[in-house]
Amino acid sequence: MKTYARLLATMTFLCAVSAAMAQTLKGVVKSGESGEGVPSASITLQGSTIGAVANEKGEFEIRVSSLPASLTVSSVNYEAQGVTVVNTSFITVSLKPMLGQEIVVSASRFNERLIESPVTVERVSAATIKNTPNASYYDIIGKLKGVDVVNASLTFTSPTTRGFAGSGNTRFNQQVDGIDNQAPALNFSVGSIVGLTELDVESMELLPGASSALYGSGGMNGTLLINSKNPFNYTGLSFQVKGGAMNLGNKWRDASPYQNYALRWGQKVSEKFAYKITGEFIKANDWLARDYRNYGRVGTNGMIKDGTRDTDPNYDGINVYGDETTVNLKALLSGIGGQVPFWQSYISQLPENIPVSRTGYTENELVDPNTLNYKVGGALHYKITPKIEAILMGQLGAGTSVYTGSDRYSLRDFQIAQYKLELKSDNWFVRGYTTQENAGESHNLTATARQFNEAWKTSVTTDANGNPTPQPTDWYMQYAFAYMNAKMGGMGDAESHNLARSVADDGRPAAGSAEFTKLWDETRLRPIYQNGGLFLDKSDLYVAEGQYNFSSLVNNAVELLAGGNWRQFVLNSENTLFHEDDGPIKINEVGAYVQVGKEIIKDRLKLTAAGRYDKNEYFKGRFTPRFTAVIQPAKDHNIRLSYQTAYRFPSTQQQWIDLAVGSGTLIGGNRVIWESYDLIDNPGYSAQEFVADPTNRIPVPYKEIKPESVVSYELGYKALLAKKIFVDAYVYTGTYENFIGRRDVVQFYDEADPTKYRGISVVVNSDAKVKTFGWGMSFDWRLPSNFSVNGNLSSDEIKDVPSGFRSSFNSPKYRSLLGLSNSGFGPNDLFGFNLNWRWQDKVVFEGDFASGTLNPIHIIDAALLYKLPAIKSQLKLGANNLFNEYYTNAIGNPSIGGLYYLAFTYNL
Template sequence: MRKSLSYLAVLLAAIFFSLSPVIAQNITISGVVKHSTTGEGIPSVSVTVKGGTRGSYTDGNGKFELKVPTLPVTLVFSSIGFDPKEVVVDNASTSISVNLDPASSLGQEVVVSATRTPQRILESPVSIERVNAATIRNAPAANYYDVITNLKGVDVVASSLTFKTPTTRGFSGSGNLRFNQIVDGMDNQAPGLNFSVGSVIGLTELDVDNMELLPGASSALFGPGGMNGTLLINSKNPFKYQGLSYQVKTGIMHINDQERGVSPYYNWALRWGKKVSEKFAFKISTELIQAKDWLGRDYRDYKRFGTSGQIVPGTRETDPNYDGVNVYGDETSDPRIPTFSSILTSIGTAVPFLKDYIGTITPGIATDMRVSRTGYTENEVANPNTLNFKLSGALHYKLSSRIEAVLAGNWGTGNTVYTGSQRYSLKDLKVGQYKLELNSDKWFLRGYTTQENSGESHNLTVTTQLFNEAWKPSSQWYQEYAFAYLNARQAGRGDMESHNIARSVADKGRPAAGTQQFRTLFDNVRSLPIPTGGLFVDRTDLYMVEGQYNLSDAVKVAEVLVGGNWKKYVLNSQGTLFADKEGPISINEIGAYAQVGKEIIKDYLKLTASGRYDKNENFKGRFTPRVTAVIKPVKDHNIRLSYQTAYRFPSTQQQWIDLNVGTGTLLGGNKALWDKYDLVNNPPNSVSPQGVIGETIPYTEVKPESVTTFEVGYKALIQKKLLIDAYYYTGNYKDFITRRDVLQLSTTKGYSIVVNSPEKVKTYGWGISAEYLLPANFVVNGNVSSDTIKNVPAGFRAFFNTPKYRTVLGFGNTGFGPNNVLGFNIAWRWQKGFFYENDFTQGDLPSFNVVDAAFSVKVHSIKSQFKIGATNAGNQYYRTAVGNPSIGGLYYVSFAYNVL
């Protein structure tokens, strides 16, 4: 009995001690945090116990509740744009009221991506740019993703309204393999395409908390692909950002566009975040963008050979072999017989009474002259309706005061247009990302998957070529053309007039764009998988597990960080994109990294060293080190030095693509593909854009590409009003991966193969920015930057694609007038013209300058903002790449609720 009572006493004691912390935490402190000037409640203010782990956030009205174990406690109130404040609370019976004073955030924002640990942006050891939610709200941009355009040293290529690809320090293009984009810790690439599909998937505008941009090499911490930069986009935590928010934005575009005509633009977004308890919160967000897309309408004549060529004078009326840049189907050119004169000669052989006459005119026909089929413009074959629908949500559960579990998903679908080796209509594209994550202030562990479905996406060039074959085979079309040409010449017509007459005869029965006959036949062709149609099937998936641990508290003498990951691609295109007709192809990668940081001289010098090792199952492992130093000669003046390395394995496409693009075959570097086309035993020859045959090209294994960069930078905050940031860098690329065109002479088939440059390619550049706070909350800012490449071997295309100079100037105010409710922002950007290269086309890209502007009015009583704005306010149509659409003005008005 005594023993039982002893057990009962021990049990009761255990229960008491286990419950005592819970009982102690029942002291609830409540209050409100207000703006010291306006008296309005401030949402999303961090409220933490000084020296502890407990904390909360204010709601949309500035109110908060926080449970503490004992009193008194010191509460710390902090929010970007306000001076922090500490308040001692010794009585929980009354609500407390705290006023925060506005403060400059210049150089004070906290960034994580520079070292994977929090630090002031002013003290970052590498170049970094940050965009917060307030900047997005006030930016003169129709979409949050467009804010990146005005950052220092950034190039953005727009394939369409919603498909935009950013990069830094050169090598820009539609779909950038050297630039990482990470959304809430997830690689945002479409795994089959190997690059991020812009803002087509990912976060909705209302759910973006901040964006951090690391220009240049960043593989040492973020893995393969980050050779020219990494963009991290982070969402809002529902514990901090609560309530219902929505935004309605509508506008017009295509002003003075005779081909499309004025049309509406719609962007609707909604977000709901809710803290159900101190442990559980959730959020759900959705966004819909709908408009008629910008139109590719470059009708210049392009003489192509494989994936290269040159723009020449000529139109459909003056050149029988006209091939318009944004005209599709006219890539078909004398497919059966090499030249038009050969066609006429063969007719003379078949029809003897014409032989003598043909003999009199063929000497006047150029021996290399060809005739192309009649094509259709992009306005006639591409789906004009851009649609982007995004849905995302997350469940957050606090397992303890330090550990939080997150189950999240982002899903997007829509129609858009992308420029690769050809123009592609991405129709009903669907990409979903789903993750489970555990994180604390010292570590995280996450697993996620990306599921890609190309829907009804198709190659516009191939589809239109096959459409032409469907309504009239080339064998028939060229025969009718040749006989009509001869008849016209015999009737005394001139050469070019005879060609035009011949085309009108051969084109009899050609379906007119927009008719039911055209649509029915075109839809039938685009729905058939390549090679019989234009449809490409892509069901590629990506799986990733990664973790990180901060060992600094255990090590004590230095800041130590370690992490690692496992990644798996599962290629599945059913033979329409990859060489996977027999079944999916798997590719595995593993990686690990470590970082050590130490303040060598207190408040003067800090050194950080990091290194990463990665292994792809098809290539040898790669080690990428990084060493940085931050020198602080005086307070708020920092000099940064860095040695960085980065690399990328050949992409899944560069390894396994096997795609006929109508003008040749894009071929991956895997030896099995060379064996398939007998290119190992029967090697091809190099060929110039002018068709000149060169040396034999044997098979050579493609190696991973790497870059070594050196950078010196300076960042200073002067009198808390002027922020200056400047950098200079050099980069050396080894085993630079590119493509070159080859011709297999025995089969006369052209291929675009993946190769490494035999020489090191060098780049260098610089940039400087300044932001100055004027009286009455006015701000003026500007930046200028430059990037240059050299040592590109003859015959290789680097696809550097960046202007020699670019600049941005801005002027704005986030709050002036009565109660500071008025705001405006104006940005002017300019870039110098340059020669643009890609697999679709190449040629001179003219310089352009653009003005974006926005004016806003805040209504604090309903926590809302009205806004009127314009991108490209002058409506001066411009292109960001040769062959990409002409971008005009977009004029909009918006109303956003619960965003202040």
């Protein structure tokens, strides 16, 4: 026993001596340019695994066994610096900023410097988000070169690169912490409605162009990766309060407040366990879609034409709903002529086609302007070993917004929940996650308004077989009698139509009245197939994926990684959106990829090859290769060359949608749906030729839809000049095969009667190859006294689009940005500012909802910042669209004006 007691005493003594000898070093890491603390700087003890991460002020503590000690201090955007410490005095380390040194992973799924990436990459840092004038961090994406954005509402932004912009872009991928951010039924990313709050974003990486070789189906035109802050590195409480005003100078909507509240709490409980909780709440009166121009529809397509409600009896306003219902008044009058013989001769002299539409309601009258968006999330992080981390996370995004697709949709009580379990290490990861979508009380404005009109007063009564049996109480019968009475009384045609409308509309519920609200709520809450506007979507997405970096196993002779994934869509809309005769639709996909990289000539030439194979159960497998080369002719000068391929399987909607919209119907490419509309035996005719000449009937037969693919070549150049100017430029071409789009057809019920047809929009592949090409350039110039100038200019074009084929390219030929900022001036460099000007050329916009020409856009955004270091806070006075120049970036989307706000942020 004495021996054991001596041994225990000896061990206790040695531990005490060791603890006494250990030294705690304290210090701060600052920017050598601005003097600000560098958050999340890495401090490591050379020759060991001991390290620390600086807090938000750049402060750190690290324990070493003895002195002197050699430390390495590093951070993205800065040159790493070695420091030798000889005593325990407080240490101040000044890092020199370096442009182009940011670490990115999107280009190759490897950590690499931005300046060395083999393809075009844009990176947005937490510091950029902190200083941006934009009220939403997500809108920063629209300021990067080659990027187009479409705003369907305040909280629904859809970015894209290299063309094909629209509300919801199925050629553009978005991932948040590795989670595909698409809504399973809508089949595209839902912007910032669900995902991270501003306080929890560490960085964003944008990969323009073809990216399927590493990221799978949908990466035709780009991939956006958004990364969150790890609670092991970012701890403590952060919160942000933004308050402001919008809708100023808007005669259609009163000025209204803008409110945005966000919170983040990160806690490192121990070296093994950390957690975080996040939340955000946005409330505002949304921008108003108020394009009241007249629209001539054929099926789901059309064009803007002259006329107003007073001058055109068949007026169909773009943002007016319910006026899509139209009949040929002459057909009704011919029947009336048999009841009123003395009208017969007059009626026979009228034109054969007198289209008349029902009276509609504007979006301002139908949609609750009160936009709400809340996001809550949380994550548990546990380090199983120092190098293996387990993450369990969940996030929920919900609220009320408006979205533009084939129609305008009021998204009420819309919810998307995402849950993920992940294991990751330096060399590998494996994760599984699910996305659960619930449309809540979301409804189609066009369908709801048309059925609202029918519920108030039937257009034309029909029998059990659908044959017209007009009744005196029908809206069109009242219109017809009033029209004829006015004409026989000597009134002009326009006056007769307007009088007839006032008679038929007598007693029409006024928007906002108790009668209107009751009937509207009853209609919007009925499913579409029950003569309402509600779609009952509860679709899900399930994904399992993993990746392993084999480089260390081959002694880093090459960079080698491989990965794969499985995913399943479960479409469940109860026949309100999809063709679900046999219940929910399941779609399975599997994919695998491999990438090999090798530095052929040290510091001069690096080659990389990657390939991916994917299989969708409804389509043949697809292989997509990628080859890249990075040439360094001189230090900090890199030339990149790439051959990239990409593909996308038809989206879930392009496969299975079955939805009546406007004056037509959208259907998917699955043969089952074509058969249900008898389009196999009774094919539709091309609507474009039919409109020009009703006798010109070109059939559109059924063809099995194929996956779309693109081959893209890119040449790029990055350089750091005099360590102050970072430049980036690229030029690219793309050739699309089996290009997927929509084509409008007219299908006749009776070949002998040209008035008996319906418009259907079908999904087809282009027989011709569609080509795109473009270029872009940007610069970032760091000037003395903390000033910085940045700018970019880019262009995208398309050619060889077949006649009658809607490509929805929707990109301006030219777009540019010019910015000026200062990160610290005035007393103690406490002030800062950010000013930028955005411009884009006019756009001929094509969409499923409406098409037309958009005017050029000139927008100035500005922010003035003031730091409060004593309380770790910042004040920001920001203005988006400073001069309040209202603009739209898609036909039928809202007019966006100035948003002015004051933000207080603690511990950002």
